[in-house]
Amino acid sequence: MLKRELEKLVKEEISNMLQIQSPEGEGSMARSQLARISQISDMLGDMIEEDTNLEEWVEAKITKAQDYLSAVLNYLQGESEKQVSEKLDPAKDDVGDYITDFRKSKAPQFKGKSDKKKRQMAVAAYLSAERDKK
Secondary structure (H helix, E strand, O other): HHHHHHHHHHHHHHHHHHHOOOOOHHHHHHHHHHHHHHHHHHHHHOOOOOOOOOOHHHHHHHHHHHHHHHHHHHHHHHHHHHHHHHHHOOOOOOOOHHHHHHHHOOHHOOOOHHHHHHHHHHHHHHHHHHHHOO
């Protein structure tokens, strides 16, 4: 029964992915896909108990999905850090420049953060860059 339900979910997801045509761009499509992945993950979590014995191919697919998503997360986190480090240089920029840049940034790590928190992060980044420079 679990195999049929998983196959049905996978077929639905493939169908949904093929139908997605987003005028907003790739970010919008990725967010839509991630929302669907989250829904599927919740459904699977409800279906699988701690003592459920899964077939090897099912375990392999779950592991592969986690690996793929982790790889994307690591890549995007690395790109965000590169953009910040490439843009700011403690030899040319002072701590005020860091604070201004962090407050204006639309990077995901700043989403929902208060100006006070962004300031703390900026000061920490500046001090870290200063230490690395020496």
